[in-house]
Amino acid sequence: MKCSEAKENLSRYLDGELPAAQVAELERHLADCAACRADLERWRAWGKELANMNFSGDHDRKLDVFETSVYARLERGIAWILLSLGGVLVLASALFYAIRDVLLNPEIVWPLRAGLTLLSLALVILAVGVVRHRLSTYKSDKYKGVLR
Amino acid sequence: MQHIADETLMERIKNAQDREAFTMLMNRHKTHAYRLALQLTGDHDEAMDCAQEAFVKVFTRARRYQDGRQFWPWFVGILRNTVRMLRRTTRRRRKAGAEELIVGLPDHRDDPEAAARAAELWRRLLALPPKLREVMVLRHQEGFNYEQIAAVLGVSANTVASRLHAARQRLAQDHEM
Numbered sequence: 001m002k003c004s005e006a007k008e009n010l011s012r013y014l015d016g017e018l019p020a021a022q023v024a025e026l027e028r029h030l031a032d033c034a035a036c037r038a039d040l041e042r043w044r045a046w047g048k049e050l051a052n053m054n055f056s057g058d059h060d061r062k063l064d065v066f067e068t069s070v071y072a073r074l075e076r077g078i079a080w081i082l083l084s085l086g087g088v089l090v091l092a093s094a095l096f097y098a099i100r101d102v103l104l105n106p107e108i109v110w111p112l113r114a115g116l117t118l119l120s121l122a123l124v125i126l127a128v129g130v131v132r133h134r135l136s137t138y139k140s141d142k143y144k145g146v147l148r
Numbered sequence: 149m150q151h152i153a154d155e156t157l158m159e160r161i162k163n164a165q166d167r168e169a170f171t172m173l174m175n176r177h178k179t180h181a182y183r184l185a186l187q188l189t190g191d192h193d194e195a196m197d198c199a200q201e202a203f204v205k206v207f208t209r210a211r212r213y214q215d216g217r218q219f220w221p222w223f224v225g226i227l228r229n230t231v232r233m234l235r236r237t238t239r240r241r242r243k244a245g246a247e248e249l250i251v252g253l254p255d256h257r258d259d260p261e262a263a264a265r266a267a268e269l270w271r272r273l274l275a276l277p278p279k280l281r282e283v284m285v286l287r288h289q290e291g292f293n294y295e296q297i298a299a300v301l302g303v304s305a306n307t308v309a310s311r312l313h314a315a316r317q318r319l320a321q322d323h324e325m
Contacts (some may be wrong), residue, residue, distance in 0.1 A: 011313040015287065017294050017305075032208055043316050049266050050273070050288035055186055062196050066178045073204045 002031040006036045016041055154219035162210040174203050177220070181227060187285040188231045190274045198234055202227040224290060225229065225300040228282060272319050280315035283308055 006029045012018040013026050030037050062069075099120055103113055152172070160169035181202060185195035205226050213222065273281055286297045294305040301308070 008313070011316055012309055015294065015312065017309065039320065042320065046269055046319065047288045048317075049269050050187075050284065051291070053187070053266060053270065055183070055287075057201055063178055063182060064184075066200065068195075070174060070200050070203045070207075073200055074207060077204060077208065 001025055003029075003033060003036055005032065006030070007039065010036065010040055010043070013049070014040060155216065158206075158210065158213050158219050159215055161207060162213050162215075163205075165207075165210075170203075170207050173206070173219070177223065178203070181223070184224065184285065184289060185231060187273075187289055188228065188278075188282055189234070193234060194231075194234060198227060198230045201234075202230045205230065220260040221292070221296055221300060224286070224292075226299055228286075231282075268318075276315055276318055280311055280318060284315045284319075287312060 006026055009018055009022055011024050018026065030040065035037065099116060102108055102116055105113075152169075154173060154176070156172045157166075157169040160166040161173070178199065181199040182195055184201075185198040186192065189195050189198060202223065206223065273284060282301070283297055285298060286292045290296075292300070294308045297308045298305045301320070
């Protein structure tokens with residue numbers, strides 16, 4: 001086995017993920033190759049250091065109020081949902097009444113009324129298209145189980 | 149007091165929005181979650197933000213939890229995606245450099261050389277692209293195998309293997325420079 005081939009498998013070997021059939025061959029190479037052995041040992045040492053790494057900072061105080069902060073975020077989230085729903089309802093109602101008053105008003109010239117009708121239709125078609133697209137991509141999304 | 153499994157607590161949260169169970173789960177894992185987020189972000193404030201936001205998602209999206217599924221790998225997936233979203237939406241500069249974060253291993257306190265080695269490794273880890281850093285953290289900090297990492301990241305085990313290999317090579321290149 002050449003060093004280039006061995007290096008390809010070194011990572012999997014270190015992590016215990018190399019198929020058994022290739023382990024013996026790699027170990028034979030490692031027994032003869034000081035450079036690959038050195039790489040393996042260095043990677044193993046890094047793994048140990050990363051696993052035991054410790055950090056300083058002012059996080060202890062923040063961890064004390066962690067629970068309070070999470071519940072505050074939850075409340076803010078609920079408030080935002082209510083605000084958004086309220087906003088959508090107000091806007092939709094305003095839009096509906098504005099369009100209705102213009103379309104049914106005989107004093108307004110017909111080209112303006114026809115234009116507004118077409119614009120309204122286009123908005124509805126676009127909205128339906130977006131919702132349908134979102135639904136179809138969601139159904140075929142293979143990562144939908146991964147929470148974002 | 150009788151120990152209640154994470155998965156049982158999760159089912160209580162899912163089925164009854166049980167705040168007591170949620171608080172218990174949060175207190176049990178907050179330090180670990182924060183520490184993991186710190187390794188993924190490299191920033192104390194961002195890590196705290198992400199850990200808290202991930203727990204908010206645990207509560208608000210508990211209905212997506214599949215009964216019997218191990219809690220911690222599921223949570224790590226949420227935390228990792230929260231970190232990724234934060235990275236996308238904010239461009240905050242890191243307030244603390246790697247030097248401020250590192251204290252080294254407890255047994256390094258009397259060993260300046262070992263502490264310096266750990267600090268150097270941390271600096272190089274932070275310099276890795278996020279995709280490479282996260283596989284190193286999940287492999288070594290969490291001890292996840294390739295399949296578990298693949299499930300968290302939504303990629304194949306082969307991709308995990310390639311990224312780990314690339315990460316180690318990058319760390320070695322930086323080491324030799």
